[in-house]
Amino acid sequence: MSDLERNEKELSFGRRLARLGAAWRRQVDRDLHEYGLTEATWRPVLYLGLLPPPVRQTDLVRALEIEAPSVARLLDVLERRDLVFRSPDSEDKRSKLVSLTEKGERTARQVRHAVEAVSSRLLQGISTPELQACYSVFERIEANLCQRASTPAGEQA
Amino acid sequence: MSDLERNEKELSFGRRLARLGAAWRRQVDRDLHEYGLTEATWRPVLYLGLLPPPVRQTDLVRALEIEAPSVARLLDVLERRDLVFRSPDSEDKRSKLVSLTEKGERTARQVRHAVEAVSSRLLQGISTPELQACYSVFERIEANLCQRASTPAGEQA
DNA sequence: CGCAAATGGTTTGTATGCTTAATAACTGTA
DNA sequence: TACAGTTATTAAGCATACAAACCATTTGCG
Numbered sequence: 001m002s003d004l005e006r007n008e009k010e011l012s013f014g015r016r017l018a019r020l021g022a023a024w025r026r027q028v029d030r031d032l033h034e035y036g037l038t039e040a041t042w043r044p045v046l047y048l049g050l051l052p053p054p055v056r057q058t059d060l061v062r063a064l065e066i067e068a069p070s071v072a073r074l075l076d077v078l079e080r081r082d083l084v085f086r087s088p089d090s091e092d093k094r095s096k097l098v099s100l101t102e103k104g105e106r107t108a109r110q111v112r113h114a115v116e117a118v119s120s121r122l123l124q125g126i127s128t129p130e131l132q133a134c135y136s137v138f139e140r141i142e143a144n145l146c147q148r149a150s151t152p153a154g155e156q157a
Numbered sequence: 158m159s160d161l162e163r164n165e166k167e168l169s170f171g172r173r174l175a176r177l178g179a180a181w182r183r184q185v186d187r188d189l190h191e192y193g194l195t196e197a198t199w200r201p202v203l204y205l206g207l208l209p210p211p212v213r214q215t216d217l218v219r220a221l222e223i224e225a226p227s228v229a230r231l232l233d234v235l236e237r238r239d240l241v242f243r244s245p246d247s248e249d250k251r252s253k254l255v256s257l258t259e260k261g262e263r264t265a266r267q268v269r270h271a272v273e274a275v276s277s278r279l280l281q282g283i284s285t286p287e288l289q290a291c292y293s294v295f296e297r298i299e300a301n302l303c304q305r306a307s308t309p310a311g312e313q314a
Numbered sequence: 315c316g317c318a319a320a321t322g323g324t325t326t327g328t329a330t331g332c333t334t335a336a337t338a339a340c341t342g343t344a
Numbered sequence: 345t346a347c348a349g350t351t352a353t354t355a356a357g358c359a360t361a362c363a364a365a366c367c368a369t370t371t372g373c374g
Binding site: 038039040041066067069070073074077092093094095 | 358359361
Binding site for chain 1: 321324
């Protein structure tokens with residue numbers, strides 16, 4: 001195991017990010033599993049409870065940062081479970097407004113609660129300045145991301 | 158967009174982690190797409206180039222931190238593309254040793270190069286102490302993860 | 315006005331992951 | 345040796361994401 005553990009310590013920053021992010025989400029998933037919310041279905045519900053209405057599907061696409069087809073299919077599932085409903089947008093006949101049902105509102109509160117509980121549990125013992133230091137690094141990485149978004153790998157040419 | 162941007166700023170730490178991790182991987186993916194490596198198929202190749210042989214599938218499972226069936230299927234793909242091959246393990250007839258083909262070796266070098274390039278680009282302008290501060294936070298979050306891995310959401314009971 | 319381009323949504327096909335269950339081989343103990 | 349439990353791999357089925365292609369509507373420009 002020592003070989004593996006050595007390796008773990010030297011994981012790249014990117015790897016650590018992905019690892020931790022996945023583990024974090026898994027915690028929330030586990031807590032929400034008992035509410036019948038599998039995997040990532042809780043995210044649309046959460047954001048529908050946070051975004052100021054009216055919420056179009058496109059707004060969800062931007063908030064959830066997943067593609068439109070993924071949102072459409074998730075909403076199909078949530079609609080079938082009577083957590084959300086779609087209504088026509090009188091402003092724009094192409095778009096649909098998405099809202100939480102009453103059951104969805106209750107679920108959204110539970111989701112918010114679970115998300116906050118996991119967050120405060122996992123951040124236990126970490127000071128605000130430390131968190132801010134992390135955020136500062138994150139922001140600079142994001143800035144670097146936008147910098148030259150598509151450099152081909154072989155710049156030795 | 159201002160509403161959305163406000164929201165962005167207040168994203169929970171977990172959300173930030175997932176976002177950044179995904180964006181980071183997307184950078185690598187983009188750079189490696191031209192080598193025909195889609196999505197996460199480059200990871201087994203990378204690790205096969207890093208782990209000391211002999212490498213069994215189980216070793217890859219631990220290194221990649223994905224489940225055994227996922228590894229098996231990825232290896233099927235990579236084997237079909239002539240990047241890796243499986244051979245019987247004389248030590249243990251249950252297991253199979255996985256190795257890079259010559260083409261696989263070349264690809265592994267390209268992957269390593271791309272991964273390192275993305276890493277150094279994205280970490281540009283971030284000092285070592287800052288990185289270490291992040292790692293320190295990450296490690297404490299990981300410790301909290303292990304703490305009580307499955308607390309039900311409703312602890313108000 | 316009228317047509318091209320952009321935008322919102324859905325459908326389809328593919329990729330990747332997990333869980334559960336099956337199969338084969340190893341390990342340890344009586 | 346024999347049998348129970350563990351471990352390595354594979355198989356099958358489900359969930360979730362993306363990209364490409366499609367339709368309907370809106371927008372913008374001549």
